Amino acid sequence: HLDYFTVDLNEEYSALFGGVLEEQAQFIEHAIRAILKLYEKLPHPPKKIVVIGHSIGGKLIQKLLTSEATAKLINSAITLATPMDKAVLNLDAHMNKFYESIETYWVENRGITKLMNNSCSGCQQRREIKSEKLLLDDKLLITIGGGRKDLMVHSGLTDSKYSDLHVMSTEMSKVWAESDHLCIVWCLQLVLVVNRFLYSI
Numbered sequence: 001h002l003d004y005f006t007v008d009l010n011e012e013y014s015a016l017f018g019g020v021l022e023e024q025a026q027f028i029e030h031a032i033r034a035i036l037k038l039y040e041k042l043p044h045p046p047k048k049i050v051v052i053g054h055s056i057g058g059k060l061i062q063k064l065l066t067s068e069a070t071a072k073l074i075n076s077a078i079t080l081a082t083p084m085d086k087a088v089l090n091l092d093a094h095m096n097k098f099y100e101s102i103e104t105y106w107v108e109n110r111g112i113t114k115l116m117n118n119s120c121s122g123c124q125q126r127r128e129i130k131s132e133k134l135l136l137d138d139k140l141l142i143t144i145g146g147g148r149k150d151l152m153v154h155s156g157l158t159d160s161k162y163s164d165l166h167v168m169s170t171e172m173s174k175v176w177a178e179s180d181h182l183c184i185v186w187c188l189q190l191v192l193v194v195n196r197f198l199y200s201i
Contacts, residue, residue: 007031015056018095025063029070048075054185058082066105076140080184081153084160110136147178
C-alpha cells in the first residue's frame with residue numbers, strides 16, 4: 001500500500017504574493033524529513049518519496065529540488081495545474097526572484113530537452129539531449145494541465161521545458177472530463193490514473 005500525506009499551507013495567497021514562497025518551501029522540506037522519520041524503525045525504511053503539487057505547490061516542489069540535500073529525498077514530482085516556467089501574475093519582486101532562482105539552478109543542473117513524438121495525441125514526452133549527467137536528470141518530472149475549464153492557470157503555462165512528460169488531463173487514458181483549477185486535485189478519474197501510475201513505479 002501507499003501512504004499519503006498532505007501539507008496545508010493555511011490558504012496563504014502565495015500565487016499572488018511571492019514573499020511567502022521561500023518560507024513555504026522550507027516548511028515542506030521539514031515536512032518531508034518528518035514523514036521519512038516516521039519510517040526509520042522499519043526493516044527497510046523508504047529513502048525517497050514522490051511529491052505531488054497543485055498550482056503554486058508544484059512550483060514549490062521544483063524549488064525543493066534546488067537543494068541537493070532535499071533532492072536526494074525526492075524520487076519523482078508530479079505537478080497539477082502549476083504555472084511552471086512563468087508566473088500567472090508577476091506582481092512583485094519576490095515572485096520574480098523566486099522564479100528566476102529556480103530557473104538559474106535548473107538550467108545548470110538539468111539537461112536541455114526536446115519534444116519527441118508519442119503514441120497518445122495529447123502527450124508530449126521529452127528526452128534529454130545533453131551527453132553529461134547532471135544533478136536533476138534522474139528526477140522524474142510530470143506536469144499535468146487541467147484544460148480549457150481551468151480559468152486560473154492557462155493550459156500553456158502548465159508545460160515546462162524541464163518536464164519529462166506533459167499531458168492535459170483529458171488526454172490521459174480513462175480521464176474524459178476536463179478539470180478546473182480546484183477540481184484537478186479531487187477529480188476521481190484523474191486521481192485513479194495517478195494512483196495506478198504510483199503503484200506501477
